[in-house]
Amino acid sequence: MTDPSAASADADSSARDIELDTAALRVLAHPLRLNVLSLLRERGPSTAGRIAGELGINPGAASYHLRRLAAGGLIVEEPGRGTGRERWWRSAHRQSVHDPAAASGAEREAGLGYTHAVALAAADRLRRSAQELPRIPGEWLDVITYSDFLLRLTPADVHRMRAEIFEVIERYRADGAESEGAVPVALQLQAFPVPGTARPPAGDE
DSSP, rough: OOOHHHHOOGGGGGOOOEEEHHHHHHHOOSSHHHHHHHHHHHHEEEEHHHHHHHHHHHHHHHHHHHHHHHHTSSSSEEETTTTTTTTTEEEEEEEEEOGGGHHHHHHHHHHHHHHHHHHEEEHHHHHHHHHGGGGSSSHTTTTOOOOOOOOOOOHHHHHHHHHHHHHHHHHHHHTTTOOOTTOOOOOOOOOOOOSSSSOOOOOOO
């Protein structure tokens, strides 16, 4: 699983990915914090005031979440920028990676909170995207998609399909980096059992 922001606008600051440990998973178990990190990865360095305006939140809240992300090693200050109390921040990595299947103990428990936050952050991004539809240029309006498919799959099927889709994403990430006119595009991939259909046997809950 990756967080909502896979690509960064600042190639120098995000040349590597981070495998989230228990501490980082706990830092990111907050949808607003994930959205703050996403902005830095998509658009490059920014300040608490700019982030607050973009997300429609209080500057104090933006500053708090930036400090938490910095304490977790997920963002760093941008050297040589800012004056007085204005601090510029950038992402320390291109993307965050978490594999629930490889986690155990405390990390698996922390991963549940992170996964919940990722889902909520993705829903918020989808909502903000829908609000911008009336202002989207025609060439983008013709190609964006909000699709929903119903498939009957086993966990093994989902694992195989996810791996195939991720291969395609990596190919387009490499090709798109050099494309003229390319802008950050959020590709949301969700695959989950229809609520209420995948439950443990009676007595195991």
